[in-house]
């Protein structure tokens with residue numbers, strides 16, 4: 003099959019918030035086990051696009067969507083059950099948002115709501131996810147403590163671990179490091195590098211260097227449109243579109 | 256002109272300080288007076304022993320017990336219902352006619368005079384059920400009084416939970432209901448607990464709604480008998496149950512004991528102390544839960 | 556290639572268990588509040604109307620006659636139940652309470668928000684919360700054991716009086732008016748104040764000419780809420796007004812109101828008699844008035860919103 007390594011694709015995707023036309027004719031293909039970065043000025047629709055992939059936009063009453071989004075060639079809006087979709091497509095938010103409960107309960111939350119009750123299975127899932135999120139060594143002695151007591155960077159890795167515990171195939175990240183200090187940011191970037199062995203990652207970032215460091219492909223958004231979508235190398239060395247170049251070189255108004 | 260307006264400003268400021276001073280002073284004198292008047296009744300004998308008809312030296316034991324038991328029962332009834340209604344309003348209700356009607360009903364119920372609610376209780380929980388005056392009837396009536404309050408507290412507490420937590424849960428594939436049950440309600444606990452304790456204090460002092468539902472008498476209670484189905488048991492909810500607040504009113508209007516004045520003083524002092532306790536406990540618990548839920552205590 | 560996950564029967568069962576049962580439960584209890592309110596209105600109304608339907612008392616006579624002889628025997632013309640005395644009593648006491656309480660409440664609210672927010676938060680806010688928490692019988696008892704003898708000694712008369720009722724109620728509604736007024740003042744946008752100070756106004760001028768007028772809808776809401784509470788309070792008032800059935804000639808005369816007569820006579824009258832039925836009609840009247848207060852508050856609220 004020709005599209006074998008395409009995990010997610012969109013077809014003439016349009017999104018409106020009431021009268022605001024936030025996404026215009028988006029046609030992209032996101033490859034499996036690659037890191038795809040979404041860049042673009044504030045308000046251009048990056049977060050909006052990300053949320054169409056796991057249907058978080060469904061929460062907003064004014065949203066109207068046309069066009070299609072496919073995950074593994076099945077229509078996200080028509081052929082998936084929403085619980086099943088979100089199990090497969092996890093999401094990490096801009097601000098770390100742990101639940102006000104223990105570290106352990108935070109990680110076990112996903113498995114528990116998806117029906118896992120056995121203590122040993124949960125223990126296993128917690129340890130595995132925390133290890134995958136490179137947090138295990140730091141929190142293994144404080145699993146019973148409130149997650150809100152962790153540092154910001156630890157909280158964000160906890161949120162990543164929480165997503166991993168559900169064993170997703172795709173992880174969406176919306177500016178996951180923008181609220182963090184440089185060291186925590188580096189740790190998360192390393193983590194993303196490890197994760198792409200197993201997961202398809204789509205990440206929104208405002209940081210050009212970061213996009214350059216971690217992503218394989220980059221999409222440049224402007225006013226709700228995808229201006230250019232190509233390999234990161236190409237986008238950063240010789241963009242085709244003038245607007246992309248202006249943005250990347252910081253000449254953008 | 257300038258000088259005049261400035262001295263007017265000074266004078267006004269002084270007047271405002273005087274008003275605030277009067278308010279605080281009034282409260283201090285009020286509370287101080289009650290505690291002082293009730294001081295020689297603030298002893299275990301008064302608190303635990305039963306009233307003696309027509310003689311001096313009776314206590315308020317049964318009334319105090321009835322008050323506590325009634326608070327407990329009514330909370331048992333109101334909490335699940337009020338929390339559910341609060342969840343509905345905070346999470347499921349869409350802006351619509353029905354939602355507006357519910358909100359109007361909450362407002363209407365919570366501003367009804369408690370004597371009117373008491374009369375409703377008389378019709379339903381006393382006459383219609385045929386229970387006569389019972390603790391259960393009182394508890395149910397007080398629940399009608401409390402339901403709108405607890406509903407509002409629950410809704411507010413849920414609305415105050417950060418939406419990012421809700422998003423996180425939904426993004427993990429939880430259904431809305433799972434999110435409510437496992438994340439939103441637990442996160443709303445600090446707000447809930449504070450509000451509920453303060454409401455509890457209100458039930459404790461309620462009298463008008465209870466006169467004709469729980470009645471103005473209490474049978475002799477045998478505190479050794481803890482079988483809730485047996486007749487003289489304090490735990491039996493289907494018996495008349497005069498509460499402390501009702502007793503204060505009744506002892507004055509009916510001259511049951513020669514030392515009515517002393518009894519009312521003592522009982523008022525105890526009610527005031529209870530009000531303070533409820534306030535302080537609500538604050539302390541609220542603060543400590545808040546610290547726990549924002550992780551401040553566990554960081555150290 | 557994963558299989559399509561269409562909405563299968565299994566998935567529906569999943570939602571039934573993890574969404575619809577819970578949603579149905581809380582929706583039921585949300586709607587239950589409507590049911591409860593309807594039930595309450597219907598029950599009180601059906602009892603309250605029996606004075607007019609069964610005993611054939613004319614509603615106008617009930618509302619506007621001062622003749623209260625519920626136990627008059629048939630030879631002398633049978634019972635008459637005119638409730639005007641009680642209605643007037645309720646109105647007079649509430650209005651007196653408002654007149655005493657409102658200046659203090661607004662003063663305190665201004666103090667808490669404009670003069671010293673620090674003391675407001677540390678001292679007055681807790682004080683108000685405690686005032687709210689004090690049970691009404693305790694207010695009544697202090698009124699009875701302190702205020703009534705005081706009025707008797709200083710002004711003469713029995714002490715049990717309209718004035719005593721008004722003062723006790725003034726204290727009871729003070730926290731209601733104050734907290735609503737303080738909220739209204741706090742909600743004003745900060746630039747109102749800045750603009751006024753920038754024009755060289757003093758604080759007092761700002762308060763008088765800008766802040767209080769712009770917060771007026773909110774303050775009025777507080778006043779109406781206070782009025783509603785005063786109108787419906789039963790025991791505290793009943794304990795201090797003396798309960799003589801007459802229209803008071805002066806502040807120092809004893810009098811009676813709707814809630815007091817209900818409180819006192821409900822237990823002494825036989826179910827089904829005109830006397831008893833008329834008490835239920837008064838309860839219905841209280842209910843209607845309390846609903847009217849809410850409508851009034853909404854009117855004030857929507858006006859306030861239009862102005863802003």
Ligand SMILES: Nc1ncnc2c1ncn2[C@@H]1O[C@H](COP(=O)(O)OP(=O)(O)OP(=O)(O)O)[C@@H](O)[C@H]1O
Nearest residue numbers: 019022024042043044045046047048049050051062
């Ligand atoms: N809930 C909403 N209701 C209405 N309009 C919205 C909503 N969310 C976003 N928008 C609008 O949609 C457009 C795209 O917003 P979006 O949040 O996707 O931008 P973004 O690229 O993520 O920006 P940023 O870099 O600041 O996060 C903006 O014009 C925004 O104002």
Ligand SMILES: [Mg+2]
Nearest residue numbers: 048049050176
């Ligand atoms: Mg964004």
